[in-house]
Structures are given as C-alpha cells and as structure tokens.
Amino acid sequence: MSGGMRLEAVTPENVDAVLELSVHPHQRDSVASVVRSLAEAYAYGERAWPRAVFDGEELVGFLMAFLDIEWGDGTVRSGLWRLNIGAAHQGKGYGRFAVEAVRDELRRRGAEELYVSWHQGEHGPGDFYRRLxxxxxxxxxxxxxVGVLAI
Incomplete structure (x- = not known):
C-alpha cells in the first residue's frame, strides 16, 4: 500500500477500468460482478453508493454500499452491498480500508450499524468480516x- 488509498465516484473517466476489475477466479461465484453492481446502482438510484477504490493512481477495487433499504422484517438498514478487490491486490489491506470507508460514510450519515451479507462457501469472505x-x-x-457491525 502506498498510503494513498481513497474512494472515488465511478465516472466516465474511470468506468472502463472499473468494469475490467476482476476478483480471483474461485471468488467469482461468491460476489456479483461490477457490471451487475453498476446496473443495480442505476436501478436503485440514491439508495446505492458505488465507489472505485484507488491506491495512488491505481484502481485496486470496487465497493457498493446500500443506504436506507427496507429489509424483509420492515426495518431500514444500510451497509456494504458489494466488495470486489482485484485479484492482484488482495491481502494488502484494501478490503479493510473499503469496509472502514463505508463505516465512516454511514456514521457520517447518522447510521448506527453497518450490515453485510456473504457467501458461506469454501472461498467465502466470512472469516474476513468476522476479523473486522x-x-x-x-x-x-x-x-x-448476514452480519452486523456497530458503528
């Protein structure tokens, strides 16, 4: 990590690079593609918060938060919807940075909890989220x- 980690909106200038982002092949069944995420972001409008994750000038990942979505039990929740860290960039702290950035954004918006869901298979990210x-x-x-983190 160069220490220059930041989130940026997905823009016409970076969308092609964001769309090319790819996780490890064994993770492709565990997380939806960036293409699907951006389509959902379009459909959900202000309820979706898609962001590119950069370290310096290098794109290293993509995340999308959900904001004030009505859950099946009638509660309203916010959290991390997607996290895609490029295969070559995993294990370098970018996932932790991304989750912390979403936590900080939700805290700024007044949320008290951050929700996330994860695939429970062999290569699923459950241990990662529990460590956080x-x-x-x-x-x-x-x-x-489904997991929750008090913020």
Missing part, C-alpha cells in the same frame, strides 16, 4: 449469512 468485528445475526439474505 462483524457478528452474524442468524439471518439469511437468500443463501448468504
């Missing part, structure tokens, strides 16, 4: 475990 302090709620979002 998420606790499993016991709920499922489809077939994914």
């Amino acid at each position: 302090g998420f606790r499993e709620t016991g709920e499922l979002a489809g077939d994914q475990a």
Whole structure:
C-alpha cells in the first residue's frame, strides 16, 4: 500500500477500468460482478453508493454500499452491498480500508450499524468480516449469512 488509498465516484473517466476489475477466479461465484453492481446502482438510484477504490493512481477495487433499504422484517438498514478487490491486490489491506470507508460514510450519515451479507462457501469472505468485528445475526439474505457491525 502506498498510503494513498481513497474512494472515488465511478465516472466516465474511470468506468472502463472499473468494469475490467476482476476478483480471483474461485471468488467469482461468491460476489456479483461490477457490471451487475453498476446496473443495480442505476436501478436503485440514491439508495446505492458505488465507489472505485484507488491506491495512488491505481484502481485496486470496487465497493457498493446500500443506504436506507427496507429489509424483509420492515426495518431500514444500510451497509456494504458489494466488495470486489482485484485479484492482484488482495491481502494488502484494501478490503479493510473499503469496509472502514463505508463505516465512516454511514456514521457520517447518522447510521448506527453497518450490515453485510456473504457467501458461506469454501472461498467465502466470512472469516474476513468476522476479523473486522462483524457478528452474524442468524439471518439469511437468500443463501448468504448476514452480519452486523456497530458503528
């Protein structure tokens, strides 16, 4: 890491690079593609918060938060919807930075909790999220475990 980690909006200037971002092949079944995420961001409008993750001038990842979405139990929640760190950039702290950046943004917006869901398969990110302090709620979002972090 160069210490220049930051989030940027997805713009006409960086969208092609963002669309080319690819996770490890064994993770492709665990996280939706950036293409799908950007389509959902368009459909959800202000409820989606897509961002490119940069270190210096290098694109290293993509994230998308969800903002004030009504959950199945009638509560309104915000959290991390997608996290795609490029295959060559994993294990370097970018995922932690991305989660912390979403936490900080949600805190700024007045949220008290950050939710996330994850694929529970062999290569799923459950251990990563638990190391960051998420606790499993016991709920499922489809077939994914749901975790929450107090912010």
